[in-house]
Amino acid sequence: MGEGSAPWWRAEPGGGIAVRVKVQPRARRAGLGGTAPAADGPRLRIAVTEAPEDGRASRAACAALAAALGVAPSAVQLAQGAASREKTLMVSGDPALLGPRLEALA
Numbered sequence: 367m368g369e370g371s372a373p374w375w376r377a378e379p380g381g382g383i384a385v386r387v388k389v390q391p392r393a394r395r396a397g398l399g400g401t402a403p404a405a406d407g408p409r410l411r412i413a414v415t416e417a418p419e420d421g422r423a424s425r426a427a428c429a430a431l432a433a434a435l436g437v438a439p440s441a442v443q444l445a446q447g448a449a450s451r452e453k454t455l456m457v458s459g460d461p462a463l464l465g466p467r468l469e470a471l472a
Contacts, residue, residue: 374408377461385455391423
């Protein structure tokens with residue numbers, strides 16, 4: 367964990383931030399909604415309207431996180447969990463700037 371980070375995100379040594387998320391596909395409303403409990407600790411909850419087919423829900427989750435953080439969609443990529451609701455997304459950028467934005471989402 368990066369210093370001062372929540373348990374659901376951490377600053378990466380090479381730059382950027384790893385964010386642990388729980389994606390809710392086929393939601394009625396898309397958006398970020400606080401944290402969700404998981405077996406390995408809390409995760410940021412992201413609801414998307416897309417179905418979990420052909421990576422559509424994962425791409426929508428990346429786009430939603432990018433929009434919430436005010437970064438380009440290309441700055442957020444899936445790092446882990448392509449076939450799971452529990453994923454790790456990598457956000458490129460300065461952890462000192464992204465950290466406070468992430469904290470505000472929870």
